[in-house]
Amino acid sequence: MTNPAHPLDSPADPFAVARTAAADIARLTGVSSHDIAVTLGSGWGKSADLIGETVAEIDATDVTGFSKPAVAGHGGTLRSVRTPDGKNVLVIAARTHYYEGHGVRRVVHSVRTAAATGAKTMVLTNGAGGIKDAWAPGQPVLISDHINLTADSPLEGATFIDVTDLYSSRLRDIARQVDASLDEGVYCQFRGPQYETPAEVRMASAIGGHIVGMSTALEAIAAREAGMEVLGFSLITNLAAGISPTPLSHAEVIEAGQAAEGRISQLLADVIGRI
Template sequence: MPQLNPLDDPAADPFEVARDAAARIAELTGVEHHDLALTLGSGWGRAAELIGETTHTIPATEVPGFSKPALEGHVGTLRSVLLPNGTRALVIGARTHYYEGHGVRRVVHSVRTAAATGASVMILTNGAGGIKEHWKPGTPVLISDHINLTADSPLEGATFIDLTDLYSSRLRAIAHGLAPDLDEGVYVQFRGPHYETPAEVQMAKTIGGHIVGMSTALEAIAARQAGMEVLGFSLITNLAAGIQTTPLSHQEVIEAGRAAEPVISRLLADVVAAI
């Protein structure tokens, strides 16, 4: 029988589960503290090799609260990486998406675990659809803000968190210093797993969105609650429905990610080195 996930118990304290997960990571890796964390979405995986020396790789399923990723392109591991400056990065390749139906606690558990390991910076990456017509597949874009259309939140009870400058202007300035031509955009998280209709994309555009996807926003809110500084990157894997004329497919997302991976991973590694 598969082991029950502790986060599925409504009475469980999700922060206590995150602390247990952090303790397990320390036990399995021998690394007591991580300084920053990265969630590597579609197309961003190679950055794990470029940012430093991976000293430990552990299956995420060996850590409390984590489960096997449902999506192809996500490897289901946690890595402890020693950066050239002597600091430590926790690389999360085990994202749980909201559309998997496990609840928000499971979606944001990786972020809360990263915070519990000591990480003060959370870098969130994804593959997404672009609304700006001049964006070509393979274009990296900084997330400047988000619109959460999941009708959900990782915050429970009377918990009020300010989301002004959620996507850190300081960290975005570092990225712009390394790549002055980097564009920015507002990320719109839909529930998924279906792709957006052309009308929904136009709605997103009308309310101020530039990027559409199925992750990141809920994780960013949880990171802010944990006191972390957040940097967000989207890889534009395709133009969104109605902007491009051909049907969307997950295979297209995977292929665009693979093609862009060397360039965007180098960019991300340079940003990490500069933080």
Template sequence: MPSAEDPKTTATHAAQTLVERLGLTRIDLAMVLGSGWSAAADDLGETLGELALADLPGFSVPAVEGHGGTLRAVRTPAGKVAAVFTGRTHFYEGRGVDAVVHGVRTSAAAGAEMIVLTNGCGGLNRDWAPGTPVLIRDHINLTGASPLHGATFIDLTEAYSARLRAVAREVDPDLPEGVYVQFRGPAYETPAEVRMAGVLGGDLVGMSTTLETVAAREAGLEVLGISLVTNLAAGISPTPLSHAEVIEAGLHAGPKLRGLLAGLAARL
């Protein structure tokens, strides 16, 4: 269970445990595999070791089906050591913002300089069929929360790295990009909320990622965000929304996602 100590101290303890248990000196980058993305972990490089997330200080068992709940260390084809999280804590679980961003802070404390954040989401663009990966260009945080404590002022002009988006387009030149809007969840957005997100400039709606991105930028990490459109958003989709279709879209898009992340691992 999360500790009552300072969250950054807990992250430091988790990072020390991670590298000691896996026989590492540090990690170079981290990848958080969201809903529909977990199967992509198998093609990222040579596995150096694996731990249950719940065995590390400050982490809990993921509460969402489709999240694997492990941390795998891999050596990528580029020679980097990557920490691959096959689960995350969501804000709607009620564990607090520090628990949501604990994986990000742990990665930074273990030496990471880059992080790839992925998610499954609803799409507002009818041209993005379920199974379409979309680069996150910017975000809108509608959770009403922040991982920052006190007078901590972080520039988010380029929250999502233009350099890393360019690297992703080396793997797939046709990747579209858009603005991700995070709602609190766990209820899916209403059609009116989806229309509001569009008016605000959003292209994607979901329940994760923005808080992690803010924490990552505070820690100095370069961020690449990628959404998997698992369904058209409410009011656009002709059918009711369900988590089952999120899982199904991830399964169908599996080969594409594996190729995309494998290509990134070879370049980052």
């Protein structure tokens, strides 16, 4: 249930809360603004050490509006990293998932805060299930588009934004300059927290999906609303239900992420270095 005392609860202005959070980050890190933001999903955590020099790392719960992660294995920090060419990167290891039941405002608060710090590029990463038979656990893929199956949106009121090219083709081209073998697919965000049934996976495939998970789409919409350019990466941590010969488990997701962490983290750091 939503805590009625939370700063993002209605009638609060979520963008004002994001500006307050950005001011908190500037005060706590000593970095007045950021150029790029990256949200680290399962398996992507080590990239923060490879992007550049860590200027400051803070507990996300010290920043207005941020919540403590609800799942073991998910981080809870915000880090300001300076790249070798002098860009400031806000590394978000403090994702709030839709299935936690706190409402969409809290799900997308990190993205809106990143925009309020000045970031123009939002890199969203996740661990997810793969539908394509050719994909194997531990494989990173680019997100080319998404299907939002949450029946929800971060947009409030009569707010109309174009999401035709939500996942930037320019940024995907940069990623392929780093690794020409990168495949891509359409990400389907389900509500969770249960994993998808085989029938739901078949449905996702039938409507054009290739990746199934429980994050990212709502955040990407909020990033576009904020005027950010979006790059999305999924780590295929498992084959989706009905494709995988074994039952799905959260432990499997964490294990696959840990096994691939070094390789995909270097990939992500190299891509960010070229943005």
